[in-house]
Amino acid sequence: MDGRIEHGFRARLRALAVVAGESDPDGWAARRVREALARAKSGGSSPALALLEAWKESLLSARSASTANERASGAAPPWVRFDEAHPPRFLCDPSLGGLARWLRAAGYEAVLAPEVAGHRLPDEALRRGLVLLTTEAEVLDRRIVGEGSLVAVWVPSAIGMAEQLRMAALDLGLALREPRCMACGGTLVPTPKEAVRPRIPPRTALWKDEYFVCEGCGGLFWRGTHWARIEATLRRAVAA
């Protein structure tokens, strides 16, 4: 078991305990981690997935507790900070380039900042008003995260991309939006078929009439079989 994964889940569980109004958040989080690890051991499943399940359960009960009580204690839970009109925009750490692409497909702006050193990413996200997506559990110990000025979503690198997307979606209460360009995050603008006909593969032109051009990179898109597969994954991860 990677101690950093355990550390990350413990920090996430602790934050939920605060939201739910638990009197001893540290003890509560440590107990949930021990229970999950014991379950993984006896059931022969992966510790990371058992911890993920414990976190999901706790998230859902903390969410209903916080909406029921309108608790004012502690930092605002991450899911109340965003609404339809102001969706979160993401800064992803360099290992999450794949997740960034899927977030764009789900309709969210997600950028990487390869020019910024890893330990500077939290400050960079704060400065630019972005949500930090990271696999570094230590980020959760940062004061700007604890006091709530930076929203940071931690996902373990040990789980698959679809689970990472599911975690971020649950954490922030994300819904599916109009897809953005997976390559650059640009807006996809509906474009008449005639205007882009020379760029359409002849066999696609036979059966597709709706096309989109990315405002950012100029890429041409249509909802073909490839997109149908992407959309099915998005629905399972984000809209489920």
Ligand SMILES: [Zn+2]
């Ligand atoms: Zn693009």
